Amino acid sequence: MNVIFEMFDYDFMMRALIVGALLSLVSGLIGVSLVLRNKSMIGDGLSHVAFGAFAIATVLGLTPIYVAIPTVIVLSFFVLSLSDNKKIGGDATIALLSAGSLAIGTIAISVSKGVNIDLNSYLFGSILSVGAKEVLTSAILAGIVVVLFLFSYNRIFAITFDEEFARAIGVRVKVFDMVFSVICSVVIVLGMRLLGALLISSLIIFPTVIAREFSKSFRGVVIFSAAISVVNFIIGLVLSYILGTPTGATVVLVNLGILAIAKVVGRTK
């Protein structure tokens, strides 16, 4: 127990806890709609785009977060506009963007001279990289998403269950898709420094997949997903401190472990 109190004596750990818990809450909520609509790979694609944007911004001496957020938002709209395209499918677009952005980012880092970039921290995250800016942005984002969810919950359900029916009764599906894209982009960019480009999308996917094992209702899945997401992050953060393992990877393994337990419990019910 003392170890836990001790770890939060460090400012950077406290910042990581606040940002991580807030982003977990947000990703646990938006993940429900993305996962149940089979759009969860958008998060994975956008995290690679964020990596490319971060790398270029760092090489050019710009503030990475200010470059990455608009870049990822614009490209998320691009993915959205192509998701219904029969010629290039949404998944193919995401794969192309992922590989392209990763390649651009890697080349930018490799050709830059006099810039010291730790590639590992971009790919796998670093809790040392979370600053006061991220704390404030995460708090604002979490506030917006919780209010949005509360007031649009019934519309989000309708879109998630049956997009076509939702459109037929007048729900503006495209507007919701755009709002979700913006939120998803900001979560990815903020969370990427903490958990890494390769692991951040797990924050969106795991909680919903786990929550589905515990609840038969949509409301239950939403509540479970948000709660599980936050709890698993905190467990992962504490374990990573105690075991001296990377935070991103530890959080993913905690989620994987809980999912395995949920599956086993679900089978025996």
Next chain:
Amino acid sequence: MGEKILEVRGLRVKYGENDVIKSASFVVERGDFVCVVGANGAGKTTLIKTLLGLVRPMAGEIRIKNSGKAESRRAGFLPQESKIELGFPATVFEIVISGTLDELGAWPFYRKREKERAIEALRSLGLMKLKNKSFSKLSGGQKQKVLLARALASARELLFLDEPSNNLDYRSRKKFYENLKKLNEEGMTILMITHDLDAEDLIGNKVLSIEDGEIKMEKTEKFLEKYR
């Protein structure tokens, strides 16, 4: 001629470069049960989607009139089952009440009247026992009835159904058609796309056939005479 509930004039719909519907004009009267037939790709679903406002027509006019309130209410809609994830985590009530969403306007939460309407839709199809059951645990026939209840909660006077008997076995299909006939007898006007041309599936009083972009509406008996 009875009271018009749906009136279509000079409707033209394109899909890509092709005219799916060239110039359609027809009237559906209150209490009609119209079966929409045509070959695969003839434009049956496109027609229904256009009537619902999901597809923008190139030309023409669509007027839906419910209980004297001209064009004020949308029709109920039951999409093809294949578009819905059958393992979706939701209770029957959550799904059915979502049919009343357009009644909310800007208000974010369901009120007493939306809840009562959902209950009424469940009751009319004998689904009250399943109210709190998980949708994923229901049989194919029950799932289709739940989606029909959602369409009912959405509109009480005009229903559009897109191949509702797909994926249903013979018994479930028969029961489902019985429900539809009962709803129609109680005053519901129905437009149903059907895949088969068997007399068993053409349960309505009229048939709307689509062939090469041309639309023709006739009495079911007259339509069936051609196939006997």
